[in-house]
C-alpha cells in the first residue's frame with residue numbers, strides 16, 4: 001500500500017496551509033476532510049479577514065500596525081493568558097504571509113464600510129473565507145495533493161509520542177508524518193455541556209449555546225490525545241463566543257447572526273438589568289466576549305437595546321429586531337417586565353455624561369454613578385422608535401488544545417513528537433488563553449499551518465531544525 005509522506009487531518013484554513021507548504025517542500029500529501037465536498041472548509045469558510053502586522057500602508061491596509069501594538073492588543077484581550085513567544089511568532093508571520101496566500105489564489109479587498117475600526121489592522125478576503133478556501137483547494141489539486149472528503153478520522157495510532165497511522169472507520173492510513181488541523185470541539189455539545197456543568201441557578205448553560213459554524217469539529221482526536229497524555233493548554237470552558245441573534249440556527253448561522261450594535265446602546269438580562277460595560281473597547285476587541293457574558297446570565301439570554309439616533313453607525317443585523325415607538329411597547333415585544341426596563345433605561349439615561357460622541361474613537365461619552373459603568377459611547381436611549389435584539393451565546397471555537405512551540409510539534413510530557421504536529425484551532429489556546437481580537441483565528445491558523453507543513457516535511461526528509469522560507 002502507498003504510504004504518503006504527510007497526512008493532514010482537517011479541511012479548513014490551517015489544514016490547507018499545512019498541505020500546500022508540505023507539498024511545496026516536496027512531500028506527497030494526503031488531506032482527510034470529515035465533511036462532504038459541499039460543506040468542506042470548516043469554520044474557515046465563514047471568515048472575512050486576517051489581522052496583519054505592517055509597518056507602513058500596504059495594498060488594502062491603512063497606516064501602520066506594528067508588532068508592538070499587535071502584541072499589546074493580544075496582551076489586553078487575553079488578560080495576559082498568552083505565550084508571548086508564540087503570539088509574536090504569529091504576529092510576525094502575518095507581516096509576510098499575504099504574498100504566499102496571493103500566490104495560491106487568495107485575493108484581498110479593503111474593509112467594508114460599517115466594519116468598525118478594522119481597516120487599519122485587518123486585510124479582508126475578497127469573496128470571504130469561502131473564496132479563500134476554494135482558492136486553496138484549487139491550488140492543492142493543481143499541486144497534486146490528494147484530497148478525500150467524507151473522511152472523519154476517528155482515532156490515531158500513536159506510539160511513544162510518534163505518529164504511526166490514522167483510522168477512518170476501519171481503514172488504517174499510514175504516513176511518515178501527520179498534522180492535526182481538525183478544529184476545536186465546538187460542535188460537540190455533550191463536551192460543552194460537560195465543561196460548563198450546572199450553574200448556581202441549577203441550569204445547564206451549554207444547552208442554550210448555538211454553534212456558529214460547522215457541525216464537524218467534534219474534538220474526537222483532541223479527546224484521544226488528551227487521554228494519552230498529550231500536553232494541553234487553556235481549559236474547556238474558554239472559547240471565542242459571540243452574542244448572536246437568538247433566532248440563529250443551531251449550526252452554521254455564521255456572520256449573518258451577529259448583532260453589532262451592543263456598544264451603541266445597552267444590554268440587559270431577562271430581569272431587564274444591565275450586567276457589563278457595553279462601551280469597554282472597540283467592538284472588534286469585545287464582540288467575542290459577549291457570548292460568554294450572556295452565557296453567565298440567567299437562562300443564557302440577553303437583549304441589546306438601541307434607539308434611532310445610532311442607526312447607520314454599525315453593520316446592520318441581517319434579521320430585523322423588534323421595533324417599537326415606546327420603551328413600554330419594546331418591553332412587551334421582548335417579553336421583559338415594563339417597569340424594570342423603564343427603570344433600567346431611566347437610571348442609565350440619568351447617568352450618561354455626554355461629551356463629543358465619536359464611534360470611531362474611544363470617546364468621552366460615559367456614565368457616572370451606575371454599576372456597571374458604560375465607559376464610552378454612552379448616549380441616552382430616548383429617541384424612538386426603539387429597537388431590541390434577543391441574544392444567545394454563539395460558540396465560534398474552543399480554546400482547550402494541544403500545547404506546542406514554534407515547530408508546531410505535539411508534546412507528550414514535555415517531549416516534542418518527531419512526526420506529529422498541530423495547527424489552527426486545535427492549538428489556538430497557546431496564543432489565546434482567553435479573549436479574542438478580530439482576525440486572530442486566521443492569523444494563528446495561517447502561521448501555524450505553514451509552520452506545521454514545513455516541519456512535517458522536514459521530519460520526513462530528515463531536516464528538522466532548518467528554517468522554512470516560503471517560496
Ligand SMILES: Cc1cc2nc3c(=O)[nH]c(=O)nc-3n(C[C@H](O)[C@H](O)[C@H](O)COP(=O)(O)OP(=O)(O)OC[C@H]3O[C@@H](n4cnc5c(N)ncnc54)[C@H](O)[C@@H]3O)c2cc1C
Pocket residue numbers: 009010011012013014015032033034035040041042043044045046047048049050051151152153154181182183184212213214216217218219220221253254255396397423424425426438439440441442443445
Ligand atoms: C462565523 C465565523 C466568522 C469568523 N470570522 C473570522 C474572521 O473574519 N477572521 C478570523 O481570523 N477568524 C474568524 N473566525 C474564526 C476562524 O474561522 C477560525 O479561527 C479558523 O477558521 C480556524 O481554522 P482551522 O483550520 O483551525 O479550523 P476549521 O476551519 O474549522 O477546520 C477544521 C476542519 O477539520 C475538519 N475535521 C474536524 N474533525 C475532523 C476529523 N476527525 N477528521 C477529519 N477532518 C476533521 C472539519 O470538517 C474542518 O474542515 C470566524 C469563525 C466563524 C464561525
